[in-house]
Amino acid sequence: MSPEAYRESLRDGRSIFYRGRRIEDVNQEPDLKVGVELAVLDYEMGEDPSLRDVAVDHDPVTGTEFSRYYRIPKSCEDLTDRLHLIELGTERGGTIPPLIKEIGTDALFALLRVLEGEALEKAKAFYQHCRDGDLAVAVAQTDVKGDRSLSPHQQEDPDLYLRVVEQRPDGIVVRGAKAHTSASPNAHELIVLPTRAMGPDDADYAVAFAVPINTEGLNLYVSSFSGGEHNEFEHPLSSRTKMLESLTVFDDVFVPWDRVFLCGEPRLCGSIALTFVEYHRFTAVSYKLPLLDAFVGAAATIAEMNGVPKAGHIRDKLAALITYAESVRALTEMAALRGRVDAHGIAYPDPMTTNMAKFTFAKGFHEAVAQVQECAGGLLVTGPGQEDWDSPEIRPVLEKYLRGAVPAEERMRMMNLIADITARDFGGYHAVLAIHAEGSVEAEKMQILRSYDPQQAVTRARQFAGLD
Ligand SMILES: Cc1cc2nc3c(=O)[nH]c(=O)nc-3n(C[C@H](O)[C@H](O)[C@H](O)COP(=O)(O)OP(=O)(O)OC[C@H]3O[C@@H](n4cnc5c(N)ncnc54)[C@H](O)[C@@H]3O)c2cc1C
CATH class of the missing domain: 2.40.110.10 (Butyryl-CoA Dehydrogenase, subunit A, domain 2)
Structure with missing residues (x-):
């Protein structure tokens, strides 16, 4: 079409x-x-x-x-x-x-x-x-x-x-x-x-x-x-x-x-509901990846623009954000690699790994938002609006005082991207989407417990304890 x-x-x-x-x-x-x-x-x-x-x-x-x-x-x-x-x-x-x-x-x-x-x-x-x-x-x-x-x-x-x-x-x-x-x-x-x-x-x-x-x-x-x-x-x-x-x-x-x-x-209700969710949470974690990349990229860029890319606490935050984004990506890829093919010949992603990816994403989301916001600064909510920026009278003032290690325009555009995805209403939408869409956090925990086969872990623990 x-x-x-x-x-x-x-x-x-x-x-x-x-x-x-x-x-x-x-x-x-x-x-x-x-x-x-x-x-x-x-x-x-x-x-x-x-x-x-x-x-x-x-x-x-x-x-x-x-x-x-x-x-x-x-x-x-x-x-x-x-x-x-x-x-x-x-x-x-x-x-x-x-x-x-x-x-x-x-x-x-x-x-x-x-x-x-x-x-x-x-x-x-x-x-x-x-x-x-x-x-x-x-x-x-x-x-x-x-x-x-x-x-x-x-x-x-x-x-x-x-x-x-x-x-x-x-x-x-x-x-x-x-x-x-x-x-x-x-x-x-x-x-x-x-x-x-x-x-x-x-x-x-x-x-x-x-x-x-x-x-x-x-x-x-x-x-x-x-x-x-x-x-x-x-x-x-x-x-x-x-x-x-x-x-x-x-x-x-x-x-x-x-x-x-x-x-x-x-x-049949339970199996239809759960089989849909097996695919749908895989879709969910696949579509989260661009947002998580944007978190890493925006935090690194705004730190540069603020002139503090080498500060120890900024590097800590970047390391945490990279670990978060790449853990979700690795788990999502692993869910596909661990996929199985059913009796109809249809492949499905590994349910435990898919739910681990979604759980890792949802649990880490608000902390990641805080890290990106910490790198950026308070201008996320106190910056000028479009009309001020477009005004020939006001803009020179903003350009003079809102610059960082780069001109004000670049800094404000990056600041506004971060505000949009973390602090304004779209950021609020993303925050709730992260927690509830495609199933709430508790639903993912239930599926991880349900799909994990504990036999190997229990056998090892009993062996190490000298029970078997
Ligand atoms: C942006 C967005 C898009 C969505 N898109 C779709 C869509 O396209 N199609 C679709 O079908 N759904 C969609 N959903 C729905 C999504 O799957 C649900 O929001 C999610 O399953 C949670 O359900 P709920 O919102 O009714 O919250 P609730 O189920 O009411 O959960 C609220 C809280 O109560 C807890 N809770 C609920 N029931 C119990 C219980 N029996 N025992 C103990 N604790 C309980 C939950 O764990 C949670 O902490 C979307 C949701 C969002 C936010």
Whole structure:
């Protein structure tokens, strides 16, 4: 799909609400357009002759070309290529991935691995539809969840987890809401997955399916976080990049049977949820790498610009930041290298190493932010705005007094990059994204414990203690 065809395809009557208003065209609403243009980068990559080897694949039987994100991984090498593709997309997106094929294919690979029989055939047909149409796909897994200590059927309001309210000869009707759905306002299709393992009493909540975004009854309430005009001087990245998230409400949405992958089978919920997460956390750590590189590069550069690159405490901080960024990178690469191939011939990243990468990233993030900010100084929040910088009367004063070991302009631009990614609203977005997106820190710890085989360690400890 060309970038223009993609923009045009979003004018399809989808039901989007933003800041109290119904939005007719996401291309026309400035805050939402920034999210659309982030996704356009994906289609531009597909058309860039210099990226054909990286971004485009072809069907070995029909020769049809398709986006490389849709390549079903068959080997550790495919997983490593996927990592690099996601990293490249995020670099172009200024620390945010386009995320219109990354998360969708994470879900599709999971469905292709877990489902059986007729459900698997439906998932294969849907995969083909998305791949051949070059479609943008969002994933709604996280339910709104109500009281977190209660399971779905125990909630006071039965709609706090998405559920099937009616089964008909031609399909099902679902009601409920999913939270934090990324890229939904600018996707074509939405894959819906269960968020957790479920027991027999939760059968109505055991549901997985896919619907076009413009389906009747599907209402997206888009988050206003980090909205509003962001000028390029104070917000070098967030003036041009933004991911859109929605509260995704299913107001008695009809789903035809050929789009229903799971209905009333709680036994499969846990494995669908976890298999998706195996891919999705790998995607997560792959797209964090450009931001972590930016932390290292910005800290080193601003220290130079401040004239203190050789100070002992600065070198300590740089060593810590490098260790952090490269530990996440090494663990992510290792997750691919330790990948395995399942009975369907589909490769998946090593779950323990993937979760270790995500855990290392999330736990270290706020400390890394503090280190970068320490290297920079207080101008991060006391510096001049774009209008002052543009004023012929004020600018000479700023140029005289805000210079460091380099002219003020260079120093202020680097300062503003650091402010954008660590201190302003975009920095706040990154901070919460680091902790919660793709699963909270506790979820990663649970998966590390679950996937670690303690036998060798226990045997050694018992031997060393003289017990065996
Ligand atoms: C920017 C962003 C983008 C996202 N994009 C998507 C997306 O595209 N699709 C999607 O499906 N999801 C998405 N998510 C959702 C993300 O996966 C969740 O935020 C994450 O799983 C945490 O869920 P929650 O936000 O409901 O927080 P909660 O689950 O409410 O967690 C809050 C705290 O409560 C704790 N807690 C919760 N339940 C329990 C319990 N039973 N016992 C003990 N402690 C508990 C948690 O550990 C955490 O400390 C996104 C999130 C963010 C922030």
